[in-house]
Amino acid sequence: MDFYLGLAQIIGVHTLLGLSAYCVLLTGQVSLAQAGFFAIGAYVAGMLTVLAGWSLVPALLISALVSGAVACAVGFPALRVKGLMLVVATTAFGEAVRLFFFNFTYQIQAGNLKLGPHGGEGFRQIRYFPENGWSTLDVVIFIWIVVALVMAALWWLDRSRAGAVLRAVGEDELAAQSSGINITAVKVSAMTIGGLIAGIGGGIFAHYTTHIEHIQFGVVLATFAIAYPILGGLSNVFGTLLAVIFIQGFLIEGLRFMGDWRNLLFGGLIVLAMNIRPRGLLDAGTTRALKRLFSSGKEPSGA
Amino acid sequence: MLELHRLTKHFGGVRAVDGVDLIVNPGEVLGLIGPNGSGKSTTVNLICGLFPLTSGLIMFKGEDISALPPHERVTRGIARTFQNIRLFGQLTVWQNLWVAQNSAEQRRQNPVRRWFGGGGSAREDIGRTLEFFDLAHKRDELAGNLAFGEQRRLEFARAFAAKPVLLLLDEPAAGMNAEEIDQLDARIRTLRDTGMAILLIEHHVELVMSVADRIAVLNFGQKIAEGSPAEVQNNPLVREAYLGTATAA
Ligand SMILES: Nc1ncnc2c1ncn2[C@@H]1O[C@H](COP(=O)(O)OP(=O)(O)OP(=O)(O)O)[C@@H](O)[C@H]1O
Numbered sequence: 266m267d268f269y270l271g272l273a274q275i276i277g278v279h280t281l282l283g284l285s286a287y288c289v290l291l292t293g294q295v296s297l298a299q300a301g302f303f304a305i306g307a308y309v310a311g312m313l314t315v316l317a318g319w320s321l322v323p324a325l326l327i328s329a330l331v332s333g334a335v336a337c338a339v340g341f342p343a344l345r346v347k348g349l350m351l352v353v354a355t356t357a358f359g360e361a362v363r364l365f366f367f368n369f370t371y372q373i374q375a376g377n378l379k380l381g382p383h384g385g386e387g388f389r390q391i392r393y394f395p396e397n398g399w400s401t402l403d404v405v406i407f408i409w410i411v412v413a414l415v416m417a418a419l420w421w422l423d424r425s426r427a428g429a430v431l432r433a434v435g436e437d438e439l440a441a442q443s444s445g446i447n448i449t450a451v452k453v454s455a456m457t458i459g460g461l462i463a464g465i466g467g468g469i470f471a472h473y474t475t476h477i478e479h480i481q482f483g484v485v486l487a488t489f490a491i492a493y494p495i496l497g498g499l500s501n502v503f504g505t506l507l508a509v510i511f512i513q514g515f516l517i518e519g520l521r522f523m524g525d526w527r528n529l530l531f532g533g534l535i536v537l538a539m540n541i542r543p544r545g546l547l548d549a550g551t552t553r554a555l556k557r558l559f560s561s562g563k564e565p566s567g568a
Numbered sequence: 569m570l571e572l573h574r575l576t577k578h579f580g581g582v583r584a585v586d587g588v589d590l591i592v593n594p595g596e597v598l599g600l601i602g603p604n605g606s607g608k609s610t611t612v613n614l615i616c617g618l619f620p621l622t623s624g625l626i627m628f629k630g631e632d633i634s635a636l637p638p639h640e641r642v643t644r645g646i647a648r649t650f651q652n653i654r655l656f657g658q659l660t661v662w663q664n665l666w667v668a669q670n671s672a673e674q675r676r677q678n679p680v681r682r683w684f685g686g687g688g689s690a691r692e693d694i695g696r697t698l699e700f701f702d703l704a705h706k707r708d709e710l711a712g713n714l715a716f717g718e719q720r721r722l723e724f725a726r727a728f729a730a731k732p733v734l735l736l737l738d739e740p741a742a743g744m745n746a747e748e749i750d751q752l753d754a755r756i757r758t759l760r761d762t763g764m765a766i767l768l769i770e771h772h773v774e775l776v777m778s779v780a781d782r783i784a785v786l787n788f789g790q791k792i793a794e795g796s797p798a799e800v801q802n803n804p805l806v807r808e809a810y811l812g813t814a815t816a817a
């Protein structure tokens with residue numbers, strides 16, 4: 266049972282990570298900075314609960330704001346470049362964040378214990394959940410409430426004019442500009458929203474693992490972040506969720522028995538999935554088919 | 569309404585637009601014609617601000633807009649269509665118009681309503697625009713799935729959705745059949761009669777001759793003639809440019 270609860274935590278947090286990349290991808294930007302925002306969220310939230318004694322929800326709000334603000338600041342220079350150059354620039358940013366935390370030490374004495382981030386050794390003893398008597402199940406429920414809220418917000422954003430504008434910029438920047446859209450503002454906003462979401466995800470991550478260190482927030486995590494929405498497809502937020510379940514639940518956990526061969530098969534299966542479903546696991550066609558399936562029988566009202 | 573003064577754009581050694589003076593007045597259709605590569609599309613791109621001028625000046629409603637970014641020019645009332653259709657193919661017909669509502673008046677709306685709300689008047693505007701361009705029955709279709717003529721109409725409609733006072737149409741009739749061209753002709757007249765200024769680039773001679781109030785002719789980036797359709801038609805320089813006589817004046 267604990268295994269499945271642990272898996273549910275991972276899937277929930279990675280869904281947040283994937284959704285943060287989803288927002289940015291809608292505008293056509295491939296950003297490998299999401300792991301950096303995630304790291305900032307993790308350290309900020311951890312420091313607030315451990316060092317400042319805050320409770321979790323306000324700590325998560327602040328970590329979201331800090332990550333969002335950094336994303337906004339990074340967005341302006343980063344989005345001047347496009348395509349591969351953007352990938353390089355955002356990767357560099359992510360690594361810079363990681364190296365910052367590699368060197369970042371801020372500890373306070375608490376009894377005979379030193380608490381707080383300690384450079385390369387990481388930030389241990391983020392014991393908010395055990396100290397406050399949360400069971401693993403409580404944590405899982407909390408995570409999934411947050412995931413549900415974020416998904417609902419993005420679902421609604423997607424259906425608003427703002428969502429259509431994000432997608433318009435992603436499809437054709439020139440046409441968007443010529444239709445009166447300020448593409449810089451739109452791209453920076455998308456980056457900021459992505460930063461907010463990654464900050465929340467990172468903040469939760471820090472608390473359920475209780476021990477974070479720089480190495481967890483490297484390029485591999487950044488690649489996962491972007492792989493989820495690409496594999497899941499950009500037609501709606503559920504694609505990303507599906508992709509996280511597929512990768513974390515099936516590929517990583519389900520194939521653990523294969524040992525080292527897993528990594529090979531892992532790459533192969535993703536390539537296969539992308540070939541079978543080039544527009545993502547949950548593409549527009551499937552979505553429409555599902556909708557028809559669920560609405561059939563109760564729609565004779567004639568449009 | 570729009571005044572171009574010595575408008576010039578060089579791409580490396582290519583003088584795409586070379587010292588063009590042009591005026592478009594409210595309630596007027598100015599036809600802009602010329603052989604392939606004569607700088608018509610580049611002129612439109614410059615008016616929209618897609619690239620910086622080499623030299624010259626663009627005055628719009630009495631103000632110099634040469635340095636404004638493209639989206640602010642739309643807000644001031646300049647909208648365009650593209651020679652090669654550039655719709656948002658993965659958005660619906662309705663959404664294509666929705667995202668283009670960027671006039672100054674539309675921008676003044678309460679931002680929460682504008683970006684996230686249903687928007688009553690915005691919705692009505694789109695409905696009327698769809699009717700006018702005969703696209704109401706396609707409103708929930710993806711733009712990328714429309715037939716070619718419908719895509720051209722939708723692009724025109726998208727430009728109109730920003731409530732422009734100056735419309736730049738880059739070969740709107742290209743690839744259309746005779747019936748569609750007639751409808752286009754009628755639409756352009758209707759809009760002109762509301763006081764809109766229209767710059768019409770077109771290779772389809774009949775359409776320009778019929779709908780344009782004045783015509784300007786470009787050749788190798790320079791304006792070689794300007795006048796009423798009849799005047800332009802009888803201008804020897806124009807005939808030469810089109811017939812490609814090697815001994816240009
Ligand atoms: N972005 C660009 N970079 C370099 N050269 C360009 C660019 N855009 C246009 N040109 C050149 O400028 C010249 C004018 O092109 P333009 O597209 O304005 O012609 P046009 O009159 O619209 O022709 P057509 O009738 O074929 O559409 C051409 O020689 C073209 O090759």
Ligand SMILES: [Mg+2]
Nearest residue numbers: 608609610651
């Ligand atoms: Mg052209």
